[in-house]
Amino acid sequence: xxxxxxxxxxxxxxxxxxxxxxxxxxxxxxxxxxxxxxxxxxxxxxxxxxxxxxxxxxxxxxxxxxxxxxxxxxxxxxxxxxxxxxxxxxxxxxxxxxxxxxxxxxxxxxxxxxxxxxxxxxxxxxxxxxxxxxxxxxxxxxxxxxxxxxxxxxxxxxxxxxxxxxxxxxxxxxxxxxxxxxxxxxxxxxxxxxxxxxxxxxxxxxxxxxxxxxxxxxxxxxxxxxxxxxxxxxxxxxxxxxxxxxxxxxxxxxxxxxxxxxxxxxxxxxxxxxxxxxxxxxxxxxxxxxxxxxxxxxxxxxxxxxxxxxxxxxxxxxxx
Numbered sequence: 001x002x003x004x005x006x007x008x009x010x011x012x013x014x015x016x017x018x019x020x021x022x023x024x025x026x027x028x029x030x031x032x033x034x035x036x037x038x039x040x041x042x043x044x045x046x047x048x049x050x051x052x053x054x055x056x057x058x059x060x061x062x063x064x065x066x067x068x069x070x071x072x073x074x075x076x077x078x079x080x081x082x083x084x085x086x087x088x089x090x091x092x093x094x095x096x097x098x099x100x101x102x103x104x105x106x107x108x109x110x111x112x113x114x115x116x117x118x119x120x121x122x123x124x125x126x127x128x129x130x131x132x133x134x135x136x137x138x139x140x141x142x143x144x145x146x147x148x149x150x151x152x153x154x155x156x157x158x159x160x161x162x163x164x165x166x167x168x169x170x171x172x173x174x175x176x177x178x179x180x181x182x183x184x185x186x187x188x189x190x191x192x193x194x195x196x197x198x199x200x201x202x203x204x205x206x207x208x209x210x211x212x213x214x215x216x217x218x219x220x221x222x223x224x225x226x227x228x229x230x231x232x233x234x235x236x237x238x239x240x241x242x243x244x245x246x247x248x249x250x251x252x253x254x255x256x257x258x259x260x261x262x263x264x265x266x267x268x269x270x271x272x273x274x275x276x277x278x279x280x281x282x283x284x285x286x287x288x289x290x291x292x293x294x295x296x297x298x299x300x301x302x303x304x305x306x307x308x309x310x311x312x313x314x315x316x317x318x319x320x
Contacts, residue, residue: 002025003023003024003025004023004024004025004047004048004304005024005025005027005042005045005046005047005048006020006024006025006026006027006046006047006048006049006050006300007027007029007046007048007049007050007061007065008020008026008027008028008029008030008049008050008051009029009049009050009051009052009055009056009057009061010029010051010054010055010074011030011052012028012050012074012293013289013290013293015290015293015294016050016074016293016296016297019297020050020297023297023300023301023304024048024300027042027046039060039061039064043064043065043066044065044066044067045067046064046065046067046068047065047067047068047069047070048068048069048070048071048072048300048303048304049061049065049068049070049071049072050071050072050296050300051071051072051073051074051080051081052073052074052075052080053073053074053076053077053078053079053080053095054075054080054262055080056073056078056079056080056081056082057071057080057081057082059082059085062082062085062086068089068091069090069091069092069303070091070092070093070094070299070300070303070304070309071086071091071092071093071094072093072094072296072297072299072300072303072309073093073094073095073096073296073313074096074292074293074296075095075096075100075283075292076095076096076097076100076155076156077205077206077233078093078095078313079205079206079207079233079235081093081313083313083315083316084315086316087315087319090319091316092303092308092309092312092316092319093309093312093313093315093316094296094299094300094303094309094310094311094312094313094316095311095313096291096292096295096296096299096311097155097311098155098311099288099291099292099295100156100283100288100291100292101155101156101159102159102288103282103283103284103285103287103288104156104159104203104231104282104283105156105159105160105162105163106163107231107257107278107281107282107283108156108160108201108203108229108231108282109160109163109164111229111231111255111256111257111276111278112148112199112201112227112229112255113143114255114276115199115227115229115253115254115255115276116140116141116143116199116227117141118137118140119276120276121137121273122137122140125137143167143169143198143199144167144168144169145168145169145170146167146169146170146199147170147171147172147196147197147198147199148164148169148170148171148172148197148198148199148200148201149171149172149173149174149187149193149194149196149197149199149200149201150171150172150173150174150184150200150201150203151173151174151190151200151201151202151203151204151213151214151232151236152173152175152202152203152204152205152232153173153175153179153182153184154203154204154205156203156231157173157201157203157204158182160203161173161182161184171184172184172185172186172187172193172196172197173185173186173187173193174186174187174188174189174190174193176209190213190214190218191217191218191221192221194218194219194222194226195221195222195223197222197226198225198226198227199222199226199227199228199229200214200218200222200226200227200228201229201230201231202214202228202229202230202231202232202236202237203231203232204232204236205232205233206232206233206234206235206236207233207235210232210233210235210236211235211236212235212236212237212238213236213237214228214230214236214237214238214242215238215241216238216241216244216245219238219241219242219245219250219251220245220250220251222251222252223250223251223252224249224250224251224252225252226251226252226253227252227253227254227255228242228251228253228254228255229254229255229256230254230255230256230257230258231257231258231282232258233258234258234259234260234261234262235260236258237260239259239260239266239269242254242269243266243268243269243272246269246272246274246275247268247272251274252274253274253275253276254272254274254275254276255275255276255277256269256275256276256277256278257278257279257280257281257282258280259280262279262280263279263280265277295310295311298310299311
């Protein structure tokens with residue numbers, strides 16, 4: 001039986017590559033020098049694409065694959081995939097929700113705790129020998145009993161809220177619409193929520209609908225004693241406004257795992273002492289990345305076995 005032709009955009013683990021080679025005829029973009037020649041010769045044979053939430057799939061590839069049937073995305077975020085033309089063609093798109101909820105939530109709490117206790121500066125101070133000569137840096141802030149706002153109370157947002165309960169935090173949230181299945185206070189006005197919170201955690205999807213959702217007004221509302229944590233997408237935040245507020249003290253602290261033009265981080269942001277920066281690693285544990293890769297492969301296998309992916313993105317749910 002002829003294996004389906006799979007076009008891989010971006011990297012993949014050895015485990016994923018082994019599965020791809022077992023079940024598909026694999027074509028990795030990274031191994032193709034003459035991409036235009038490849039598309040002309042093989043474009044009509046490609047029926048499946050494996051990609052990730054950062055690379056997505058360009059219009060060039062979409063147009064070059066007239067027989068494309070399924071796109072499997074490695075990651076819960078898929079804003080780099082233009083869903084509308086895919087859906088119009090009946091192409092199913094899957095992603096990898098749920099399997100990364102716990103570790104992304106853990107990382108959000110790690111960033112919040114590290115920011116509140118000034119962990120990076122304290123570590124530097126202890127290592128430098130300044131403790132003996134200059135004494136302690138000063139007091140930090142407990143998160144216990146504080147009001148923490150969550151932007152995007154989806155699967156991961158709910159997991160963050162559950163974990164915050166262990167610290168006796170008062171959780172509130174902002175969504176496109178109010179949920180009927182939670183007891184947390186809902187704000188339809190994000191700026192007002194930020195004004196009422198000590199810390200705000202962003203975990204909303206990226207894309208045009210949330211572009212610069214956290215703007216200068218929201219940042220100013222968090223305030224000079226407040227903390228902003230972003231484990232969503234860099235596009236959710238007006239990054240120049242964030243840098244300006246951190247620089248002049250209108251925002252107290254930012255703990256960021258995502259940035260506007262990854263992997264580039266502006267020098268002006270990197271140089272700020274009131275920040276903690278990580279390189280988009282919230283889901284980067286052996287356990288979670290293995291589960292994500294397995295689900296990505298499962299979606300492809302499920303499609304070619306049954307005609308439907310296992311975990312479709314919302315825009316494609318009606319196709320399954």
